[in-house]
Amino acid sequence: MTRDYIRERQQRTGWLLVTPALLLLLLVYAFPILRAFWLSFFTENLSTSLEPVFSGLDNYGRMAQDGRFWQSMRNTAVFTVFTLIFELLLGLIIALSLDQAFRGRGWVRTIAILPWALPTALIALAWRWIFNTEFGVWNDLLLRLQIISNPVNWLGTPDWAMVAVIGADVWKTTSFVAILLLAGLQSISQDLYEAHAIDGASPWQSFRQITLPLIAPQIVIAMLFRFAQAFGIFDLIQVMTGGGPGGATEMVSIYIYAAVMRYLDFGYGAALVTVTFLVLIAVVGITWLYLSRLRAKTE
C-alpha cells in the first residue's frame, strides 16, 4: 500500500520535473516541423498576397521540376560525403596520436579541440580571407611551393569553391570526430594489445583486428552526428560563399533560407523543409538500425 503510494508520488514528481523541458522541446522542435509539414500543402507567397491558399501537392510537384532544388541536393550530398570521409580519416589520425602518451599531450588536446569551439560564422570569415585571390595566404603558399603558377580564384570558381567550403568544414569539425573516437580508444584495454603483440601481430594488424572493430560504434555515432550537421550546414556556406558562385555551393539549407527570406515563398519553403527532414530521418533511421545491430554483436 504505502509502497504504491510512494511510487505514485515519485512518478508525479517525476512528471512535474520533466514537463517544463518537454514543453519547450515541443515548442521549438515539434511545432516548427509539424507546421512546415502542414504549410507545405498551401501556397503562401507574394502571388497570394502572403495568405495561405490550399494547393494540395502543388509545392511537391513544383519541387520535382525545380532544377535549383535538385542542384542544391546534389551539392549537399557532395559536401556531406566528402566532409565525412576527410573528417573520419583525419579525426582517426588525431585521436590515435592523442591516445598515445607523450609530453605536452594536454596542450595538444586543448589545441586540437579549439576549432570545434569557435563560432562557425567567424571561422567562415577567416577562411574567406585565407582563400582571398589577391592577398590570401593560401594562394601565396601554393605559389611559393610552385604548386600553382597563377593565383587561383578559390571562392569564385565553382569547383574550387566547393573544395574550399569542404576544407573549411573539415577544419572546423574534425576535432569533434577526434574527441568521440578518442573516448572509444581510451576504453579499449591495453591488455588486448599486449596479448595480440605476444601472438606476433604487427601494429597494423592490431589496428585492423582490435582497434577498428572496438571503436566501430563510436565511428558510427560520430558519423551520424556529422551527417546531420553537414546535411543542414548553413552558417559556414552563407558567410563564405553565400551559395555562389552561380549556385555552385548552394546547399539545400541555403535554398530554404532564400525561398523563405528572399522570395517570401513560405509554402514552397515549408515543402523544402519537409523533404529535407524526411531525407534526414530516413538516413538516421537506417543508421540507427545498423548501430543497434552492431551493438548487439559486440555485447
Next chain:
Amino acid sequence: MTTAPQTTAPPQTSDRGIPWMRVLLWAAIAFTVIFSLAPVLWQVLTSVKTNDAITADAVVYFPGLDQLTADHYLDLFRRNRFYIYMFNSALVSIVSTVLCLALGSPAAYALARLRIPGEQVILAIVLVVTLFPYILLFLGLLEVVRAFGLANNYLALIIPYTAINLPLTILVMRSFFQQLPKDLEDSARVDGYNTVQMLWRIVLPMTLPALVTTGILAFIFAWNEYLFALTFMTREEMKTIPVAAAQLGGTTLFEVPYGPLAAATVVGTLPLVLLVLFFQRRIVQGLTSGSVKG
C-alpha cells in the same frame, strides 16, 4: 597491467622499440597542432597588421614594428560599437545557459532516477532531436516570433537557445546522476526529505561540477549560433557578434575591410578560446558523455 587512465600510463609505443612509430606519432602531432592553429593565428596576425601590410604585393608573414597597429581593434569599438554586440551575445548566451540548466537538470534527474512511464520514449525523442539542423526549425520559429511580436526581442533568441541546448543537458546530466551513489538519496529520504527538498539540499551541491561542464557546452552553442540570430534580430543594436561580424564585410568582394574583419573574428572568438584553455577537460568529458553514453 596498465589499466590506469592515460595520465599515468607509461609510454605505449611498441616494446620492440621501432623508432618509426615514434616518428610517425610526432609527425601526426605536428600536423594536428599546425592544422588546428594556423588559420586562427593567421587571423590574429592580420588583425594587427596595418592596411598597407595586409594588402602588400608580397604577403607579410613577419611584420616589422612599423607594420603593426591596434587601429583595427580601436575601429571596432569606436566606429562599429562592437561592445553592443558583445553585450547582446553575452546576455543571450548566459541567460539561455542558466535557463537550460534550470529546466534540464530536474528533467535529467527524473529520467535517471524516478522511473516515470514513457521514460524510454522521452529519451529516444531527446536523442533524435539533437540531430535536427536549425534550418528545419527556423521557418516555424519565425512564425512563432511574429505571432508573439518577439522580433528584435532578446526572448526570440533566449527561448530557442535554451531549447537547442536542452537535449545535450538532459543527456549529460542524466549520465551524471546515474553515477551518483544512491545511498545518499535514500538516507535523505529516511531523514524525511521529499524529492524536491532532496534535490535542492543534497543532490544539487554535489552536481555543481557537472553543471559547470554542461553550462560551458551550452554557452558555446549559444554564443556560436548564427541562423536564428540572423533571422530574428534585424535592428542593429540587437545583433549578436557572429551576425554583426559577418555583416561587417558586406556582401561585395571589393573594398572589404580585412583588418577590422580579422579583429572582429578575434574579439568574437576570444571568450571561447579562454573557455577552451581553462575547461578543455570538461568540454571533452561533456561532449563524450552527451553523445556516446546517452
